[in-house]
Amino acid sequence: MELSKELQAWVGRRRVVEEDISLGTVRRIAAMLDMDPAGFRQGEALPPHWFGFFCNEASRQSDIGTDGHPNPGVVLPPIPLPRRMGAGRRVTIPGTLRIGDMAERTAEVAAIVPKQARTGFITVLTMRHTYRVGGQVVVEEEFDAVYREAPKPGEASPVAPPNPAPTDAAWRVERHLSSPLVFRYSALTWNAHRIHYDADYARGEEGYPATVQNGGLTMQLLLDAAVAHMPGRLAGFTARLTRPIYVGDIITLCGRAPDGGKTATWVQDRDGNLCGQLDCEFAA
Structure with a gap:
């Protein structure tokens, strides 16, 4: 199955999002996870796997589709299948995020692969996310999302x-x-x-x-x-x-x-x- 030229042009594209690792956000995360919010202080290291709470895309409301995701082509490639779900991740964590850091995430379209699966035609999108603080890599992640056809009514x-x-x-x-x-x-x-x-x-x-x-x-x-x-x-x-x-x-x-x-x-x-x-x- 061949990838359209429009989608081929997306492979390798990058977007950068910056965010300060604020104490207030960290304490809200801790509370959600049933931890003591007061136990976190400015400058402390975060648990390594908390990186996913930060540097997420903040799409404008007018760019949000009926499913709640940003419309195709706003943030992610315009893959012509309407249903998207996360499937897998591969992560290495060589560094540390600390409360008060200014972090930067570079999101790169690593691959777009159409295929025929047992459940029907799908496309697998692989995104590569690199988190940096002060130019130093602290997390590298590959994330797979599966796009599917919409189910028929009923x-x-x-x-x-x-x-x-x-x-x-x-x-x-x-x-x-x-x-x-x-x-x-x-x-x-x-x-x-x-x-x-x-x-x-x-x-x-x-x-x-x-x-x-x-x-x-x-x-x-x-x-x-x-x-x-x-x-x-x-x-x-x-x-x-x-x-x-x-x-x-x-x-x-x-x-x-x-x-x-x-x-x-x-x-x-x-x-x-x-x-x-x-x-x-x-x-x-």
């Missing part, structure tokens, strides 16, 4: 078949994905995708049975749990989301025992189905 959105989660977890943590939690996370990351808060839209337009959990929050909670159970500093991770989770669900975050600074973690739904996997690497 048709359910395609999902992967159920796959049982592993049973050899060394630790487990249950979390309730309440509506206020998902709302606060989406607000902090400036994500207005309507499937996360508009049940009528999620059911009627995108074919889901209920509002859909924000995948970024799933990865955030799983990383929080992994960091709490591992010695050392998080140096990188890879993540893959495989099955949707719905707002209001209770999920279980699981992980294996450390293996030479690495650990495998996953998230499962209330029925024991595997919904996402995350492999972490820690430095001494």
